[in-house]
Amino acid sequence: MKIMVSREVRIVDAFKAFIDTIAIYQNAVSFLIDVVNEHYVNVCGLPSQKAMTFIERLVHSTSTREAFYPSFDIRFHKLPSYLRRSAIFDALSAITLYRKNLAEWEVSDKLRKKPFLKRKRNVMPAFYRDNMFILDEENGVYRAKLKLFSDGDWKWHVFNLSQADVRNIQKDFSLEEVKCPVLKKHGHRFTLSFVFETEAELPKKGNKEYSICAVDIGINNAAVCSIMKEDGTVTARRFIAFTGEEDRFNRILNERKKAHSLSKCRTHRLNRFLKNHNENLARLTSSAIAEFASSEGAYVIVMENLNGKGKVKCSKKERLHLWRKRDIISRVEALAHRKGMRFSTVWAAGTSKYAFDGSGQVKRDKDNHSQCTFSNGKRYNTDLSASYNIGARFFIRETLKACPETEASEAKAKVPGLSARATCTLSTYISLLAVRASA
Incomplete structure (x- = not known):
C-alpha cells in the first residue's frame, strides 16, 4: 500500500521575500479560474495532464501558436512555465469542486445557499525541482x-x-x-x-487470534483506549489526557466568549488561536493513540464513525470538539497505516449511552460527564465503558459477516440486542459468543 507523507521545513529568514511571488501566483490563479470555467465543457472529461495542456494553449503564446487569451502573457510577463502549470492545476481543482457542488445543489431541494465561485483564493505556489x-x-x-x-x-x-x-x-x-x-x-x-x-504492508488476519485497539474520544479525556481480544477480554487500557493544553484551550475559549459579551467586536485573533490549539491537540492525541496501539501489537484501531453528523447547531465549544474528533480520526487512520495497522470505524450512536455490562442506559454525573452510574448502581468511567462497546461492535460485525445468513439470523433471534446497532454492547458480544459456542 502506497502512503503519501507530508513534512514541513521552516525557512528561518527573509520573511518578506515571498510577498510579490505569492501575489502574482494568486492573481494568475484568479485569471485562470475564469478561463477554466468558460471552457469547462472541453476539459471536464480529460485526464489532468491533457486538461492542463489544453488550458495552457489557451493562455500562453509560442513562436508557432497565438494564445486565445493573449492578455495572460502580457499581465504575467516571464512567468516561469512550471509555476504557470501549477496555477492551472489549482484552477482546474477549484472549478471541478465548484461544478460538483453546483450539480449536487441543482438536484437537491435547494434549501441551502447556492454555491458560488470564489475567484480570490489563498493558494500557495509549488516549486518544481531543478526549475524552481x-x-x-x-x-x-x-x-x-x-x-x-x-x-x-x-x-x-x-x-x-x-x-x-x-x-x-x-x-x-x-x-x-x-x-x-x-x-x-x-x-x-x-x-x-x-x-x-x-x-506500508497491512497485516493479514489469517486464522490466528488477534487483538484490537478500541478508542473513544472524550471531552474530559482526550481519548480512552482499550486493547481487546476476540473473546472479549480487555488486556490493556490507557487514558490519554493533555491537561495543560486543554486548560489553555478553555482559557482562550472563555476570552472569546467574554469579548463577545462585552461588545460586538471581531475575534479573528482568538479564533485563530483556538484553531491552532485544536489542531495541536488533535496532533498530540492521534500520535499517542497510534503509539499505544502499536506498542500493544494491535491488528486494527477501531473508532466511532463521525462523518455523518453534518452541520451541528450547538455551542462553539461543542462544534470545536466535534471538529477535533474528526481531525483525530483522519490523523489516526493515516498513522495506523504507516505503522502497519488496519483502521476501522463503527456505528457511533449509543456507545456512551448504554453500559457495557448490558444493564441498560447510564446516568451521567451532572458536574462530571466522564463518570456515570449504571442501572444496577455500579459506578464506572463513561468513556472507558464506551471504548468497550466500540470494540464489541467491531467484533460483532466481523463475526456476523463471517457467518452464513441462516446462522446469523438464528443468532439475532437468540440475542435481541443484535437487532439494533445502537444497543450493541460488550455484553451483547459475549452473549453472541455463547450462542455460537453452544450451536
Whole structure:
C-alpha cells in the first residue's frame, strides 16, 4: 500500500521575500479560474495532464501558436512555465469542486445557499525541482534555492532552512526523493512542505487470534483506549489526557466568549488561536493513540464513525470538539497505516449511552460527564465503558459477516440486542459468543 507523507521545513529568514511571488501566483490563479470555467465543457472529461495542456494553449503564446487569451502573457510577463502549470492545476481543482457542488445543489431541494465561485483564493505556489527549487548541501547544512519575483524579474534566492526539521525528515526519508515542495504560511513565517511516498504492508488476519485497539474520544479525556481480544477480554487500557493544553484551550475559549459579551467586536485573533490549539491537540492525541496501539501489537484501531453528523447547531465549544474528533480520526487512520495497522470505524450512536455490562442506559454525573452510574448502581468511567462497546461492535460485525445468513439470523433471534446497532454492547458480544459456542 502506497502512503503519501507530508513534512514541513521552516525557512528561518527573509520573511518578506515571498510577498510579490505569492501575489502574482494568486492573481494568475484568479485569471485562470475564469478561463477554466468558460471552457469547462472541453476539459471536464480529460485526464489532468491533457486538461492542463489544453488550458495552457489557451493562455500562453509560442513562436508557432497565438494564445486565445493573449492578455495572460502580457499581465504575467516571464512567468516561469512550471509555476504557470501549477496555477492551472489549482484552477482546474477549484472549478471541478465548484461544478460538483453546483450539480449536487441543482438536484437537491435547494434549501441551502447556492454555491458560488470564489475567484480570490489563498493558494500557495509549488516549486518544481531543478526549475524552481534546488536543495543545496554544504558541510551537512542544507539550504533552499528558490526562483522568486524581485526587482521586476525572476531570480534565484538562497534561504536557510531549520536544520532540526531537516534532521527529523532524514530519520525516515532521504532528501534525494524531494521533488516539488509547496510554500506554506504560518503567521509571519513560511515553511516548505515536502511530500514523500512510502510503502506500508497491512497485516493479514489469517486464522490466528488477534487483538484490537478500541478508542473513544472524550471531552474530559482526550481519548480512552482499550486493547481487546476476540473473546472479549480487555488486556490493556490507557487514558490519554493533555491537561495543560486543554486548560489553555478553555482559557482562550472563555476570552472569546467574554469579548463577545462585552461588545460586538471581531475575534479573528482568538479564533485563530483556538484553531491552532485544536489542531495541536488533535496532533498530540492521534500520535499517542497510534503509539499505544502499536506498542500493544494491535491488528486494527477501531473508532466511532463521525462523518455523518453534518452541520451541528450547538455551542462553539461543542462544534470545536466535534471538529477535533474528526481531525483525530483522519490523523489516526493515516498513522495506523504507516505503522502497519488496519483502521476501522463503527456505528457511533449509543456507545456512551448504554453500559457495557448490558444493564441498560447510564446516568451521567451532572458536574462530571466522564463518570456515570449504571442501572444496577455500579459506578464506572463513561468513556472507558464506551471504548468497550466500540470494540464489541467491531467484533460483532466481523463475526456476523463471517457467518452464513441462516446462522446469523438464528443468532439475532437468540440475542435481541443484535437487532439494533445502537444497543450493541460488550455484553451483547459475549452473549453472541455463547450462542455460537453452544450451536
